[in-house]
Amino acid sequence: MKLHRFILALSPLFLSSLVLAAETRSGYFFQQRALDPIKLQTGLPEPAGRLRGGPESNGRDNNPENSELQISLLHNNVFMGGRADNERLILDGESTQLNVRFSRRINACWQVNAATAYLAHSSGWFDQPVNDWHQLFGLPDAQRGGWPNNLLQYAYEKDGEIHALPGEARGFGDVQLQVQRSLGCKEHSTLFRLGAKLPLGEPENFFGSGSVDVFVDAQLPWRAFRPNSRWQWSGSAGLLFAGKNDFLAKQNPVSAFGVFGVNAQINSKLSFVGQMDWHSPLFDSQLRELGKLGNQLSLGLRYNGALGNYELSFSEDVAIDTSPDIVVRLAWISRFGAR
Numbered sequence: 001m002k003l004h005r006f007i008l009a010l011s012p013l014f015l016s017s018l019v020l021a022a023e024t025r026s027g028y029f030f031q032q033r034a035l036d037p038i039k040l041q042t043g044l045p046e047p048a049g050r051l052r053g054g055p056e057s058n059g060r061d062n063n064p065e066n067s068e069l070q071i072s073l074l075h076n077n078v079f080m081g082g083r084a085d086n087e088r089l090i091l092d093g094e095s096t097q098l099n100v101r102f103s104r105r106i107n108a109c110w111q112v113n114a115a116t117a118y119l120a121h122s123s124g125w126f127d128q129p130v131n132d133w134h135q136l137f138g139l140p141d142a143q144r145g146g147w148p149n150n151l152l153q154y155a156y157e158k159d160g161e162i163h164a165l166p167g168e169a170r171g172f173g174d175v176q177l178q179v180q181r182s183l184g185c186k187e188h189s190t191l192f193r194l195g196a197k198l199p200l201g202e203p204e205n206f207f208g209s210g211s212v213d214v215f216v217d218a219q220l221p222w223r224a225f226r227p228n229s230r231w232q233w234s235g236s237a238g239l240l241f242a243g244k245n246d247f248l249a250k251q252n253p254v255s256a257f258g259v260f261g262v263n264a265q266i267n268s269k270l271s272f273v274g275q276m277d278w279h280s281p282l283f284d285s286q287l288r289e290l291g292k293l294g295n296q297l298s299l300g301l302r303y304n305g306a307l308g309n310y311e312l313s314f315s316e317d318v319a320i321d322t323s324p325d326i327v328v329r330l331a332w333i334s335r336f337g338a339r
Contacts, residue, residue, distance in 0.1 A: 026052055026188070027222030027232040027263040029275055030298055031070065034315045034327040036078050037095050037121060037154050037165075037206045038290065040173070042251065042282055043197035043213025043240055046115070047259045047275070048180055051105040051335070052187055065335040066105040072311075072331035073098055076324035084286035086159050087249070091289070093152040093165075095324075096120040097173075109185040113178040113195075119207050120170040123152040154206055158248045169205040174198060188221045193238070203246040211245035215257075222263070235260040240279075249283040249290050256280040273313065274299050294322035300329070308334035 029047035033040060051068055074097040081090035101115040155164035178195035195215050201208025217238020225231045237258035242251040261275035277296045285291035300313025315327035 026050065027234055027261070028273070028302070029234075029259060029261050030273060030300065030311060030313050030329065030331075031101065032072065032074060032298070032313070032315075032327075032329055033097070033099075033117075034074060034076060034277075034296060034298065034324065034329065036076075036080070036091055036289070036324050037093075038091070038156070038247075038249075039279075039282060039294070039323075040095070040097075040119075041201065041203070041206065041209040041245075041247075042242065043174075043176075043195075043211075043215055044255075044257055044279060044282075045176060045178065045193075045195055045197075045215055045217070045238075046101075047236060047261070047277075048178075048191060048193050048217070048219050049103060049113070050182075050187070050191065051103055051111055065337055067337065068101075068103040068333060068335045070101040070103075070331060070333045071099070072101075072329060074327055074329045076315075076327040078324045080289050080321040080325075082287055082289070082321075087285060087287050088155075088157040089287050089289055090153050090155050093154060094122055096122070107185075108187075109181050111180045111182075113176070113180070115176040115178075116200075117173040118171070119173045119201070120168075121152065121154065121165060121206060122168050123150045156248055161248055163248050165206050166204070169207070171202055171205055171207050173201040174208045175200050190221060191219050193217050193219070209245035209247055209251075211243035213240060213242050213245075215240045217258070230265045232263045233261065240282075242282075247283070249285050249287075251283055252281060255282050269304050271302050272300075273302055273311070276318070289321050292322055293319055295319035296323040298327075298329075308332055 031046040031049050033046050051066060077094050078091045098118040103111060103113045105111045152168060155162060175198040176195060178193055180191050180193035182191045183189040197213040199208050199210050199212060203210045215238055217236055219236035220234050222232045222234045240255045240257055242253055245251055257279040259275050259277045264272045266272060275298050279294045281291045283290040295318040296315055297318050298313050298315040300311060303310045311331040313329045317323040317325060
């Protein structure tokens, strides 16, 4: 893939971060699950977030801003599929997520998170703009030009059995519950997280897999690339353990996942965020879309406003056909106390 052209196309998002700015104290990832309609049903989590505290003593947090509410809207366009042995897959359509995530810092050591999403699958309107984007920058388009625009067809066939979306659908997806602990009960330290996906979404509408999936992961603290640098980096890695599910494709019992990210402060209000999300093959499948390593690049900005933080980002599949062609995300994040 001509990745450098994609990065060049989004260069206005991060070229401005090359100006001098004050060093930031902490970093953050985009907390997103920008996945295709099948992988979205698995228990793959979003990157962990860190609630920061003030002066602490005896394990108690004296900072009143120990809770966070995040509301985000994601819209993706997907066009992928193929045949391999006894399998056939086609994913052609658009999906929208309205995500609500709540986090609460219990004390200096522990934090809990809960998230749910309202999902919608539709034929959409984004096919032609995405095709034009690919043509403009010479990106692979999986022969989009030979296929009618704005169709909705999510279907997977194996051994003659078919799981297909009956039509446009809307409803709630699965719920994620998580608990995390900071090593040594320190803010700027490695954190460990344990989470589970509860099967509340309807499998027939591609809203859930019908299984309880469990994951564990660890995230490094954010570090400057060099002393007094405004550029910071961090990363995480974990394992996903799949429960018994309703997929026709056999999900691998254990999969690895992670993220690597960078932050750069532009000024006191604005910062650049870039991250690369990855996961090992999630399914025992000969299809590239299901049985190969997935990799996705996200670039965007975070603005610190009077009523909270705002994030705008764009994501593109780095490993072709292993994630949606493009994802647009807008988020609002508010922190508050428990008084």
